[in-house]
Amino acid sequence: MNHAQKAARFIEDIQKTDWHNQALWFVRDKRDLAAGSVPEWEQLRKQAEQIKAHTLSRLDEYLQQFEKQALQNGTIVHWANDAQEHNRIVYQILKEADVKKLVKSKSMLTEECQLNPYLEQHGIEVIDTDLGERIVQFRHEPPSHIVLPAIHLRKEDVGELFQEKLGTEKGNNDPGYLTNAARLHLREKFLSADAGLTGVNFGIAETGGFVVCTNEGNADLGTSIPPLHIACMGIEKIIPKFEHLGIFTRLLARSATGQAITTYTSHYHGPLAGKTQHLILVDNGRSQLLGKTRYQKALSCIRCGGCLNTCPVYRRSGGHSYGYTIPGPIGSTLSQEKHSQKLNSLPYACTLCASCRDICPVKVNLDSQLYERRQDGVATGVFPKRKRIAIKLLSIILQSPRLLNMTGKMARLMISKLPKTLLYSTLNTWGKQRDLPRPPKMSFQDWYIKNRKNKK
Amino acid sequence: MSREQILGIIQKSRPEFTELPDIPSSEDDGQLLTRFQEAVQNAGGTSQIVEQKDSIADFISNNYPDAMKLFSDKDEYGITSSPQEKILNPGDYQDIDVAIISGELAVAENGAIWVTDRFIQHRSVWFLAQHLVIVIQRHMLVADMLAAYRQLKTPDSKFGCFISGPSKTADIEQSLVIGAHGPKSLCVLICN
Numbered sequence: 216m217n218h219a220q221k222a223a224r225f226i227e228d229i230q231k232t233d234w235h236n237q238a239l240w241f242v243r244d245k246r247d248l249a250a251g252s253v254p255e256w257e258q259l260r261k262q263a264e265q266i267k268a269h270t271l272s273r274l275d276e277y278l279q280q281f282e283k284q285a286l287q288n289g290t291i292v293h294w295a296n297d298a299q300e301h302n303r304i305v306y307q308i309l310k311e312a313d314v315k316k317l318v319k320s321k322s323m324l325t326e327e328c329q330l331n332p333y334l335e336q337h338g339i340e341v342i343d344t345d346l347g348e349r350i351v352q353f354r355h356e357p358p359s360h361i362v363l364p365a366i367h368l369r370k371e372d373v374g375e376l377f378q379e380k381l382g383t384e385k386g387n388n389d390p391g392y393l394t395n396a397a398r399l400h401l402r403e404k405f406l407s408a409d410a411g412l413t414g415v416n417f418g419i420a421e422t423g424g425f426v427v428c429t430n431e432g433n434a435d436l437g438t439s440i441p442p443l444h445i446a447c448m449g450i451e452k453i454i455p456k457f458e459h460l461g462i463f464t465r466l467l468a469r470s471a472t473g474q475a476i477t478t479y480t481s482h483y484h485g486p487l488a489g490k491t492q493h494l495i496l497v498d499n500g501r502s503q504l505l506g507k508t509r510y511q512k513a514l515s516c517i518r519c520g521g522c523l524n525t526c527p528v529y530r531r532s533g534g535h536s537y538g539y540t541i542p543g544p545i546g547s548t549l550s551q552e553k554h555s556q557k558l559n560s561l562p563y564a565c566t567l568c569a570s571c572r573d574i575c576p577v578k579v580n581l582d583s584q585l586y587e588r589r590q591d592g593v594a595t596g597v598f599p600k601r602k603r604i605a606i607k608l609l610s611i612i613l614q615s616p617r618l619l620n621m622t623g624k625m626a627r628l629m630i631s632k633l634p635k636t637l638l639y640s641t642l643n644t645w646g647k648q649r650d651l652p653r654p655p656k657m658s659f660q661d662w663y664i665k666n667r668k669n670k671k
Numbered sequence: 672m673s674r675e676q677i678l679g680i681i682q683k684s685r686p687e688f689t690e691l692p693d694i695p696s697s698e699d700d701g702q703l704l705t706r707f708q709e710a711v712q713n714a715g716g717t718s719q720i721v722e723q724k725d726s727i728a729d730f731i732s733n734n735y736p737d738a739m740k741l742f743s744d745k746d747e748y749g750i751t752s753s754p755q756e757k758i759l760n761p762g763d764y765q766d767i768d769v770a771i772i773s774g775e776l777a778v779a780e781n782g783a784i785w786v787t788d789r790f791i792q793h794r795s796v797w798f799l800a801q802h803l804v805i806v807i808q809r810h811m812l813v814a815d816m817l818a819a820y821r822q823l824k825t826p827d828s829k830f831g832c833f834i835s836g837p838s839k840t841a842d843i844e845q846s847l848v849i850g851a852h853g854p855k856s857l858c859v860l861i862c863n
Contacts, residue, residue: 238845253780265692272688275681288829294674346851347842363842370844390846398852405852406762422825432798432838432853439795440761450677455691457825461817462694464833465780472841475710475781476816478853480833484826487788498677506684 217560217599222532231369236530238366243524245473246574253465262462264578267515270453271505277420277453278496284423285494288485293495298328301497305330305412305445306337308493312443314339314409320427320434321345322414323361323518324447324497327540342404344433346397353380359534361541362471362520367533401433411437415448415494416517417463421456424484425494428467428477435479445493446483450501451514463517466576470519500552509587510552515577516545522571522581528564537561544571544581551588559597562588620660627654697818703779704861707812710782714836715849716857718782724862725749727806731769734858735802738768742796745773748806761795770800770854774807776822777859780815783835784859787828794830798838803854805834808862 216224226232250256270277282292295301301324309317317339319325331341331352343352347364351357353376358364365373374388383396413434417426425446427434438444454463468474486492505511523529523543534542539550539558547561562585569582592598612618630638631654639646657665700706711718721727728749731741742764743750748771757763764770772791774784784805788794797803813819819833838853849855 241845262692262694265689268686268689269691272686274685275678278678278681294672294677296673296676300673344852345842346840350842363845365842366845368844370846373843390843391848393843394840394848394851398850401852402765406765424826430838431840431851433851435798435832436795436852439793439798450681457823458694458817458820461815461820464816475713476778476783476833476835478714478834478836478838480783480835482826482831483829484831485829487829496677498673498680502677502680502684505681505686508686511686 218532218536218538218558218564219560221536221538222528222564225533225536226531232531234369235367235533239524239530242363242472243521243574246470246521246524247473249469249473249475250574253469259462259466260576260578263466263517263576264515266454266459266462267577268512270455271451271511271514274450274453274505277455278450281418281420281423281453282496284421285425285485286423288423289492290423290483290485291491291493293493295495295497295499297499298497301328301447301495301499302330302333304495305447306334306339308443308445309334309339309410310337312410312491314443316340316342316404316408317410317412318342318344318404318408318433318437318441319348319412320414320429320437321348321364322412322447323541324414324449325412326358327499328447328497330447342401342408344401344404344431344437345429346394346431346433349397349401350376357535357540359542360520360523361518361543362523367535402436405433405436405440408437408441410443410445411441412445412447413438415446415452416467417460418448418453418494419455419457419460420453422484424457424482426460426464427481427483428464428479429481430474430478432479435481438481438483442490443493444483444486444490445495447495447497450496450498451516467517467519470521470574470576504549504552510548510584512579513545513548513581513584515579516575517577518545519576521574521576522579525570525574527566527568527570532564537564544585545579548581548584548588551591555588555592555595556597559592559599562586562592563599563602620658623658627658630654694817696821697814699814699818703812703814704809706779707777707782708861710778710780711836711857711859712782714782714857715839715847716782716836716859718859718861720861720863722863724806727771727860730860731771731804735769738802740766740768742767742770742772742800744771744791745806758793761793762799764793764796764799767796767800769802769804770796771804771806772797774805774811774859776813776819777807777811778814778816778819778833778835779812781835782859783816783819783833785819785823785831785833787826787831789828794832797832797834798853800854802856802858803834803837804858804860806860806862
């Protein structure tokens with residue numbers, strides 16, 4: 216099923232769709248308030264855009280500087296070409312340390328690499344500790360949003376789930392009550408885990424350190440209690456200098472949830488005595504993307520999720536309609552790197568409204584990327600078949616004045632004469648949620664011949 | 672080797688050079704304390720100005736009367752920490768009701784306070800305590816994150832964290848819940 220088909224299923228429940236739409240727009244609203252309270256907001260966006268562009272233009276140098284500094288801090292640095300290598304490296308580290316239980320905080324990169332099933336197959340118990348992630352882990356489904364993993368669920372769904380998994384009271388759906396149940400359940404995991412794994416929001420080339428931004432405290436419990444910390448980082452997360460964090464930490468949380476900053480902005484510069492810290496630099500197609508002039512800007516993404524919150528298509532179709540690790544505008548363009556055939560509908564999960572570009576803290580040109588992806592789809596033949604046939608037909612008609620006139624005449628006749636049931640039959644996909652326009656009495660050409668031709 | 676492969680591709684594919692932007696300094700509008708206290712509140716925390724350090728112990732006993740086990744990272748706060756000898760592992764702090772810790776820098780725009788592990792062996796107590804109190808001095812206030820990072824210059828500790836407010840989540844139907852996995856409340860004590 217393509218995005219449109221999955222979205223059609225999603226919107227069958229109109230009430231739930233409206234609720235999902237409002238929930239996400241509420242987050243967008245909060246973002247607007249937060250951005251509006253910073254007079255230099257647009258300046259910050261420009262600076263962030265430029266810092267990222269500069270970094271990408273010297274990415275190899277910064278990665279090497281980062282590695283050198285990190286090693287000096289005592290961090291063990293690994294490089295993974297692809298998802299499989301990343302998973303193998305993580306497993307190897309855990310195996311050598313005899314780890315049985317791993318606590319994980321949110322990392323879309325590990326989702327991208329499908330780390331959890333790999334580790335579980337190899338006998339490691341993996342516990343996602345972010346509340347939203349734990350919820351979807353219990354439900355055996357992927358997150359539907361990169362920052363708000365369980366945004367597609369109502370509190371009743373969570374209440375039922377926790378009743379089954381955690382033994383909470385039947386019918387008690389109070390978010391405070393349910394969160395507290397998760398707190399008690401996961402606290403035990405933090406205290407008994409053998410290792411903690413996190414993602415990375417920013418890697419700092421100048422100091423070899425890395426930063427993890429969270430609200431719940433789960434990432435920090437996971438790294439401060441167990442003796443082993445593994446951090447997984449996409450190579451594009453590098454920024455040159457420590458002071459650049461002063462720009463990005465002002466933009467990230469405001470763009471994501473409307474908070475001025477996340478509760479915890481944790482800076483890691485090597486392990487404490489007696490502990491071990493590993494960092495895995497992951498490529499998985501990023502270095503290839505870097506060479507594509509029209510799409511390389513997507514590597515500036517700081518994974519705030521703002522484009523998802525503002526996208527009218529995402530809000531009304533939900534993350535699970537995309538079929539890719541990351542949904543929404545940024546996911547749609549990134550997905551085409553490896554899945555342009557299978558996910559050929561994603562560049563069309565877009566109205567080209569450019570709201571995404573408008574709010575992106577690093578000014579990624581998401582809308583034009585999706586437009587370009589459509590062009591590429593045609594050029595490489597992954598353009599969806601139905602559209603191909605329709606466009607071909609249309610191009611034949613438009614290239615022939617005779618055919619155009621004939622078709623126009625037929626259309627005007629049909630719209631004014633045919634009964635509604637025939638006119639809005641299932642073949643008329645355009646007319647599913649729209650009324651056809653009222654036809655003019657005559658075409659412009661006929662009017663011109665009648666009124667203007669041969670007159671001065 | 673993956674490292675060489677990755678760097679090799681990047682060297683060939685990296686875009687044309689662009690400059691780093693100039694980043695002008697932040698401005699201090701002289702309203703730092705007011706803005707800071709407002710920001711702490713917006714983040715779900717509370718703040719209190721205390722006249723002297725020795726009133727901290729009183730503040731704690733008045734505001735956390737039911738607290739059985741306390742932790743303090745400085746003797747000068749006059750608080751008796753739970754016996755330190757029992758703390759062998761980071762997890763041993765799981766029963767701490769209130770942890771009183773020392774901040775080093777405070778940011779007016781978002782109520783964040785910079786804390787490091789320079790004076791503490793197990794930072795786990797910051798996250799395991801049911802309630803967190805951070806003590807700062809008024810002179811530690813800066814306008815925004817840029818000013819903060821420029822003042823820090825480079826990190827001089829293995830671990831440092833900007834803490835803003837108590838732990839929280841809105842993962843269940845976007846309903847904000849204060850107190851997720853970390854402390855359920857945060858109070859900032861601002862000494863003159």
